[in-house]
Amino acid sequence: MTPSRTPRFIQRHVADTEADRRDIEAGLMQQPAHASPKYFYDRLGSHLFEAITELPEYYPTRTEASIFATHGAEMARRIGPGATLIDLGAGNCAKASRMFPLLEPSRYVAVDISVEFLHDALKRVQREHPALDVIGLGQDFSSSLDLDADLIADRGVFFYPGSSIGNFTPDEALAFLKRVRSQALGGGLLIGVDLVKPAAILQAAYDDALGVTAAFNLNILRQLNRLIGSDFEPTDWKHIGLYDAAESRIEMHLEARHDVEVHWPGAQRAFLAEERIHTENSCKYTVERFAALLQEAGFAAPLHWTDDRGWFGVFWAPAR
Ligand code: AVI
Numbered sequence: 001m002t003p004s005r006t007p008r009f010i011q012r013h014v015a016d017t018e019a020d021r022r023d024i025e026a027g028l029m030q031q032p033a034h035a036s037p038k039y040f041y042d043r044l045g046s047h048l049f050e051a052i053t054e055l056p057e058y059y060p061t062r063t064e065a066s067i068f069a070t071h072g073a074e075m076a077r078r079i080g081p082g083a084t085l086i087d088l089g090a091g092n093c094a095k096a097s098r099m100f101p102l103l104e105p106s107r108y109v110a111v112d113i114s115v116e117f118l119h120d121a122l123k124r125v126q127r128e129h130p131a132l133d134v135i136g137l138g139q140d141f142s143s144s145l146d147l148d149a150d151l152i153a154d155r156g157v158f159f160y161p162g163s164s165i166g167n168f169t170p171d172e173a174l175a176f177l178k179r180v181r182s183q184a185l186g187g188g189l190l191i192g193v194d195l196v197k198p199a200a201i202l203q204a205a206y207d208d209a210l211g212v213t214a215a216f217n218l219n220i221l222r223q224l225n226r227l228i229g230s231d232f233e234p235t236d237w238k239h240i241g242l243y244d245a246a247e248s249r250i251e252m253h254l255e256a257r258h259d260v261e262v263h264w265p266g267a268q269r270a271f272l273a274e275e276r277i278h279t280e281n282s283c284k285y286t287v288e289r290f291a292a293l294l295q296e297a298g299f300a301a302p303l304h305w306t307d308d309r310g311w312f313g314v315f316w317a318p319a320r
Contacts, residue, residue: 005126005130005132005133005134006126007122007123007125007126007134007135007136008134008135008136009115009118009119009122009135009136009137009138010115010135010136010137010138011115011138012137012138012139017227020039020227021227021228023036024036024039024224024227024228025228025264025267028224028230028262028269028277029267029269032275032276032277032278033269033271033275033276033277033278034277034278034279035220035224035277035278035279037167037220037252037279037280038142039220039223039224039227040216040217040219040220040223040279040280041113042219042222042223042226044219044222045216045219045220045223046091046117048212048215048216048219049216051212052208052212052213052216055205055208055210055212055213057204057205057208057209058205058208058213059201059205059311059312060162060163060192060194060205060311060312061162063307063309063311063312064161064162064163064192064312064314065095066307067192067305067306067307067312067313067314068095068098068099068161068314070305071305071314072098072099072102073102074305075099075102075103075190075305075314075316076099076102076103076104078303078316079103079157079188079190079316080155081103081104081105081106082104082105082106082154082155083103083105083106083154083155083156083157083187084105084106084107084108084109084151084152084153084154084155084156084157084187085099085103085105085107085108085109085157085159086109086111086147086151086152086156086157086158086159087108087109087110087111087159088111088141088158088159088160088180089111089112089141089160089162089164090110090111090112090118090121091112091117091121092121093110093118093121093122093124093125095159095161095162096108096110096159097125097128097129099159100129100132103157105132105157106132106133106153106154107132107133107134107135107152107153107154108125108129108132108133108134108135109135109137109147109151109152110122110125110134110135110136110137111137111139111141112136112137112138112139113138113139113140114138115136115137115138118136118138119136122134122136133153135151137151142168142176144179145176145179145180145183146183147183152183152187154186155184155185155186155187156183156184156185156186156187157184157187157188157189157190158180158183158184158187158188158189158190158191159190159191160180160189160190160191160192161190161191161192161314162192163192163193163194163282163312165177165191165193165283166193166194166249166281166282166283166284166285167280167281167282167283168283169281169283170283170293173283173293174293174296174297177189177293177294177297177299178297178298180297181297181298181299181319182298184319185319186319186320187318187319188299188300188316188317188318188319189294189299189315189316189317189319190314190315190316190317191314191315191317192312192313192314193285193290193312193313193314193315194282194284194285194311194312195284195285195286195287195306195310195311195312195313196248196284196285196286197284197309197310197311199243199245201311202243202250202284203241203242203243203250205250206241206242206243206250206252206282207239207240207241207242211239213239213241213252214238214239217239217241217252217254217279217280218234218237218239218254219234220254220279221233221234221237221254222234228264228265229264229265230262230263230264231262231263231264232262233260235257236256236257236258236260237254237255237256237257237260237277238254238255238256238257239252239254239255240252240253240254240255240276247283248283248284248285248286249281249282249283249284250280250281250282250284251278251280251281252278252279252280252281252282253276253277253278253279254276254277254279255274255275255276256271256272256273256274256275256276257273258273259271259272259273285313287304287306287313290304290313290315291304291315294315294317298319299317299318299319300317300318300319300320302315302316302317302318303315303316304316
């Protein structure tokens with residue numbers, strides 16, 4: 001039996017609460033106000049997102065899983081064994097782990113903003129795959145992605161499922177894809193993308209009957225209170241999730257139920273009734289538009305797989 005290794009951990013992200021404070025205050029002072037979706041994901045926010053993925057209305061997670069289940073073997077044939085698999089936003093590492101028997105990577109690099117969260121997941125991964133070289137990397141890859149050269153043992157195959165690429169604007173997505181492309185030479189990118197579909201389906205997925213997405217959106221206010229010492233009252237605000245067909249994106253906002261004054265040390269902001277704070281975009285792509293974006297970023301012509309309804313796409317973009 002191969003002796004079990006111990007996963008290696010590298011922490012490159014140091015929480016910069018001062019930068020967060022400046023970013024939040026600047027966003028709240030703008031007209032209209034906005035707050036970055038990165039503030040959704042405290043402990044409760046991560047649990048609420050996990051609950052969202054269980055909702056009947058939230059099809060992306062289940063649909064993507066069905067595409068990997070149906071076409072995973074074909075994806076693995078195209079990608080080839082022995083690569084360094086770099087899992088961007090690895091979380092509990094479940095999606096990548098399911099692909100190990102097919103992809104047979106030689107090294108697994110799990111990247112997430114929080115190494116603490118990765119710790120238990122990677123210990124489990126290492127127990128279940130004792131021969132695999134497992135590395136945890138604590139880094140905010142959304143803003144920078146310079147991996148140490150020796151981290152990629154052979155070909156780098158980047159794995160970015162879940163359609164989080166949709167939470168960037170198309171310009172930001174292009175810049176992000178270029179960064180991935182520059183580090184994936186000889187390998188490529190396996191990425192999940194939510195596709196354009198009828199507005200009613202999208203609308204329900206982001207404004208569910210149980211109100212879980214509303215709680216997820218409102219929870220950002222608790223985070224803002226914690227990070228800048230503000231006095232937001234979640235009950236003063238209403239969740240809005242609406243599809244903008246012209247922009248092909250879901251927009252999430254928090255709308256003031258009545259006139260509201262919010263204070264924090266050194267400043268305050270008055271919101272009129274129905275004024276909004278923009279908290280998230282979730283861009284939806286056509287297959288053609290996303291394939292073009294990948295090629296604009298420098299990847300070779302991608303392959304893609306979708307479900308029967310054509311609701312979600314998984315793209316394999318080689319970096320030749
Ligand atoms: C994480 N991301 C892909 C989710 C999405 O669908 O855009 C975040 C989310 N926001 C509301 N529901 C889910």
